[in-house]
Amino acid sequence: MSIHIRHVTKTFGSFTALDDVSLDVEDGTLLALLGPSGSGKTTLLRIIAGLEHADSGSIEENGADITELHARSREVGFVFQHYALFRHMSVFENVAFGLRVRKTPDAEVRSRVEELLRLVRLEGLGGRKPSQLSGGQRQRVALARALAIRPKILLLDEPFGALDAKVRVELRQWLRRLHDEIGMTSVFVTHDQEEAFELADRVVVMNQGRIEQEGSPDEVFDQPATPFVMDFLGNVNVYHGRVENGRAFWHGIPIDYPDYPHAQAREARVYLRPHELELSPAADGRQRPGTSLPASVVRVTRSGAVTRVACRPHGSDAELHVDVPTDTARSLTLEPGSSVAITPRRARVFLPAPEYVI
Amino acid sequence: MSSRSSTTDASQPITALLVAAAVAIVGLLIVVPLVAVFAEAFAPGVAAWWQALAHDPDTRHAIWLSLTVAPVAVVINTVFGVAAAWLVARFRFPGRSLLISLFDVPFSVSPVVAGLALVLIFGRQGLLGATLAWLDWKVIFSWPGLVLATTFVTLPLVVRELIPVMEAIGPDEEMAAVSLGASGWQMFWRVTLPNIRWALLHGIVLANARAMGEFGAVYVVSGHIAGATDTMPLRVEKLFQEYRQPASMAVASVLAGLALVTLVAKFVIEHRLAAEARDLELARSADGTTHDAPREVA
Numbered sequence: 001m002s003i004h005i006r007h008v009t010k011t012f013g014s015f016t017a018l019d020d021v022s023l024d025v026e027d028g029t030l031l032a033l034l035g036p037s038g039s040g041k042t043t044l045l046r047i048i049a050g051l052e053h054a055d056s057g058s059i060e061e062n063g064a065d066i067t068e069l070h071a072r073s074r075e076v077g078f079v080f081q082h083y084a085l086f087r088h089m090s091v092f093e094n095v096a097f098g099l100r101v102r103k104t105p106d107a108e109v110r111s112r113v114e115e116l117l118r119l120v121r122l123e124g125l126g127g128r129k130p131s132q133l134s135g136g137q138r139q140r141v142a143l144a145r146a147l148a149i150r151p152k153i154l155l156l157d158e159p160f161g162a163l164d165a166k167v168r169v170e171l172r173q174w175l176r177r178l179h180d181e182i183g184m185t186s187v188f189v190t191h192d193q194e195e196a197f198e199l200a201d202r203v204v205v206m207n208q209g210r211i212e213q214e215g216s217p218d219e220v221f222d223q224p225a226t227p228f229v230m231d232f233l234g235n236v237n238v239y240h241g242r243v244e245n246g247r248a249f250w251h252g253i254p255i256d257y258p259d260y261p262h263a264q265a266r267e268a269r270v271y272l273r274p275h276e277l278e279l280s281p282a283a284d285g286r287q288r289p290g291t292s293l294p295a296s297v298v299r300v301t302r303s304g305a306v307t308r309v310a311c312r313p314h315g316s317d318a319e320l321h322v323d324v325p326t327d328t329a330r331s332l333t334l335e336p337g338s339s340v341a342i343t344p345r346r347a348r349v350f351l352p353a354p355e356y357v358i
Numbered sequence: 359m360s361s362r363s364s365t366t367d368a369s370q371p372i373t374a375l376l377v378a379a380a381v382a383i384v385g386l387l388i389v390v391p392l393v394a395v396f397a398e399a400f401a402p403g404v405a406a407w408w409q410a411l412a413h414d415p416d417t418r419h420a421i422w423l424s425l426t427v428a429p430v431a432v433v434i435n436t437v438f439g440v441a442a443a444w445l446v447a448r449f450r451f452p453g454r455s456l457l458i459s460l461f462d463v464p465f466s467v468s469p470v471v472a473g474l475a476l477v478l479i480f481g482r483q484g485l486l487g488a489t490l491a492w493l494d495w496k497v498i499f500s501w502p503g504l505v506l507a508t509t510f511v512t513l514p515l516v517v518r519e520l521i522p523v524m525e526a527i528g529p530d531e532e533m534a535a536v537s538l539g540a541s542g543w544q545m546f547w548r549v550t551l552p553n554i555r556w557a558l559l560h561g562i563v564l565a566n567a568r569a570m571g572e573f574g575a576v577y578v579v580s581g582h583i584a585g586a587t588d589t590m591p592l593r594v595e596k597l598f599q600e601y602r603q604p605a606s607m608a609v610a611s612v613l614a615g616l617a618l619v620t621l622v623a624k625f626v627i628e629h630r631l632a633a634e635a636r637d638l639e640l641a642r643s644a645d646g647t648t649h650d651a652p653r654e655v656a
Contacts, residue, residue: 049537050537051533051536051537071533071536071537072536072537072538072539072540072541073539074537075539076537077537078533078534078537080530080533080534082530084530084531084533084534085531085534086531086534086535086548086549086552087531087553087637087638088552088553089552097535097538097540097548098538098539100548101535101538101539101540101541101544101548102539131637145534145538146538148538149538149539
């Protein structure tokens with residue numbers, strides 16, 4: 001089941017939750033809506049489910065307009081952020097709910113619910129109340145309940161947000177396998193980029209009610225379309241420099257930027273990810289002038305396989321963050337005060353929007 | 359050691375004094391008078407007590423009237439209370455806070471004034487008097503007036519009980535029901551109502567107790583006609599005025615007995631409500647909640 005969202009706008013009072021959003025979700029994809037809170041991702045999910053109504057715009061499923069279709073007729077499975085399990089019902093009755101309201105015969109309900117409890121690995125817990133389950137178990141009940149009605153689309157709102165780190169990683173991998181087995185179109189909302197990149201086929205980055213970028217995880221990570229995406233996808237070193245004649249300058253080091261071939265200099269921001277910077281000893285003679293930056297080490301923090309190094313370029317107050325594989329860091333014998341050279345392997349240049357004088 | 363233990367220690371002189379004062383006031387104002395009512399009612403013997411209740415047709419009618427008017431008022435209140443609480447807890451609309459304040463008017467207005475207001479509207483000279491006369495419907499000095507007056511004075515009890523509970527539970531379960539294909543009625547009967555059942559019962563018990571005991575508003579609209587519009591409290595007062603104290607006390611003891619039953623029911627229900635509130639709290643904390651869940655956001 002493909003979903004097509006066309007020019008959807010939604011406001012709550014004076015707050016614009018969604019601002020002319022259009023998005024296509026192809027059949028069978030697992031898509032992540034990624035963004036900070038207030039970016040409109042949950043509102044978009046609820047509009048797809050029919051739990052919220054767009055002020056303007058339309059939603060289509062397989063080409064059929066469902067904008068005015070009531071939530072109960074959309075056959076969409078929705079997993080709520082805090083699961084919203086029916087607290088007074090047993091696990092069994094929670095999962096059976098969608099079948100019961102459809103007046104499904106008892107025997108069929110029984111076999112379907114048992115099949116689903118097996119699928120989510122909760123056999124034997126059908127008699128429990130939601131309050132007697134752990135967070136991860138509740139999450140799986142919510143999923144089984146949503147799947148019971150054989151939805152054409154599965155929507156999940158921050159599905160792992162309320163779980164502890166270990167359970168979250170397990171459930172994530174399990175959900176991916178489940179999606180591949182069932183093969184239905186799924187959309188989930190998250191503010192955790194790791195989750196989005198690990199789980200999804202497509203990632204949509206949202207900010208302030210608009211889509212900043214849409215693409216495969218690799219596309220979004222390797223070619224961030226906007227400074228916001230670059231910033232949101234993790235730690236990044238930002239440098240306010242200038243651009244002219246097809247080159248931007250980062251601490252005096254030229255970086256190719258063919259998009260701006262003009263001779264007149266303009267302000268530009270240069271973004272460098274910590275793992276795309278290279279460290280080498282200051283005086284090993286490998287660096288050619290104009291390709292690397294002399295700096296001194298301020299702090300060294302070991303974090304598993306990666307060592308994070310904070311450096312201060314000579315003659316500057318700025319702090320640069322560099323991620324080095326721990327083995328390399330060891331061979332460099334880094335400690336506060338030691339001199340190093342920083343070489344950018346990759347950088348991205350963004351021109352700020354031109355400012356108009358009113 | 360700490361200040362906490364000293365404030366809860368009843369052996370401290372000030373604490374002991376306060377406890378003694380509280381016990382004395384509750385005893386003097388509540389327990390002793392209540393016991394006195396029963397003692398007085400049964401002083402002539404159980405047979406005489408029964409005689410006073412069952413063999414006076416006017417008293418019998420008063421008991422019967424109370425037992426019909428109160429449930430009707432409670433049913434109206436229940437339907438209104440659930441609908442109004444749902445509206446206020448689930449939707450945001452202009453005038454919402456004003457509406458919530460209006461629910462409380464019956465608590466702040468004297469019941470006598472409420473009764474008079476009803477007479478002004480439904481009485482023969484009232485706003486709707488001509489229409490009602492043409493329809494040949496009698497409201498004032500008749501049972502519909504009693505129902506109206508009783509409903510008015512008990513109006514806040516159910517709705518006030520439900521609003522905080524519905525707000526605490528939140529709309530998510532209802533939305534989950536709808537997204538699973540439930541109709542509005544299915545959602546209400548299977549999800550909303552079971553979730554609020556103890557709060558609703560609490561409201562109903564309180565409304566019923568208040569409805570049975572209502573005097574002021576009912577006094578004005580009933581016309582105080584023995585054997586026709588006298589409810590139990592009105593009957594107690596009339597018998598008392600007629601110097602028939604034993605009979606008056608017998609009816610009063612029935613009302614007081616009802617109060618005791620209410621007290622027990624209230625106690626049981628409040629116990630259940632506290633347990634559900636704990637469950638809700640537990641459910642919130644077990645999934646880590648939104649605030650303190652470990653997150654590795656950059």
